[in-house]
Amino acid sequence: MSETLRIPAAPAAAAIAHFSARLAFETDVSDVAADLERGAPGIVVVDTRNADAWRQGHVAGAVHLPRVEIPRRAAGLVPAGATVIVYCWGPGCNGATKAALAFARLGHPVKEMIGGFEYWAREGFPVETGAGQVVRRSPDPLTAPVSDLSCAC
Template identity: 65%
Template sequence: MTLSLSAAAHFAARLQFETDASDVHADQEDGARFVLVDSRGDAAWAQGRIVGATHLPTAEIALRAPLEIPADMPVVTYCWGPGCNGATRAALEFAKLGYQVKEMIGGFEYWAREGYPVENDHGRVVRALDPLTAPADAIGCAC
């Protein structure tokens, strides 16, 4: 029984501090109040980013965030993808500043692979949906 309670607490905590591309996109569509922060460097930002994201590299968060993002604004951080812990480091910086923050698991990679809006310095980028990350003929994965 203790193991079950421990597991439940673990997974509940993860959901409190993590989100995914599908949920972030749904929140954007619903007009939810939050700032989506791309914590990658300049070259990565120029190459491609989530439409509507704010560029705030991790090394600049402590200095810039209090000047640019209201303290009561929820924040979602992302970086490259599951092989990168940049979004975790960025979320930690926001948490240290007292922000309500979540990390978007899957990062830019899964956002793009799931077919959500992407842009680069030249405008919108249309990418094919990857059927290994999202159903090809459904609105969501229904998970």
């Protein structure tokens, strides 16, 4: 018997509900990068890490708002009606999930950028240093195409 199919796949209707719900709560680094590059309106990307992590490098164009400061400072940094895109270090960190919950409790529409800063940097998207310099690393071939072509996902 197949280990993969030991528990059968969900019926199509349940799969549609599940995957639609996930996409309502999550976005990926490629989609965020494309939106920032074209200046898509209505989103604010928020780095929820501490000041040392921010200075180490962050998504170019992000706003710095550590998770513990969200309840106190969000109103001054996030325009009403904007969708907040939160990130933290990476897949092994639930800081962005906690931040998304904090923004949702304040009434903001919010999505978590899966992969976090780790995958942003590993896929070669612009990283701003603490000195204000914007750098791009070569894409990691285990996370992104190394050519200029997109994975078209």
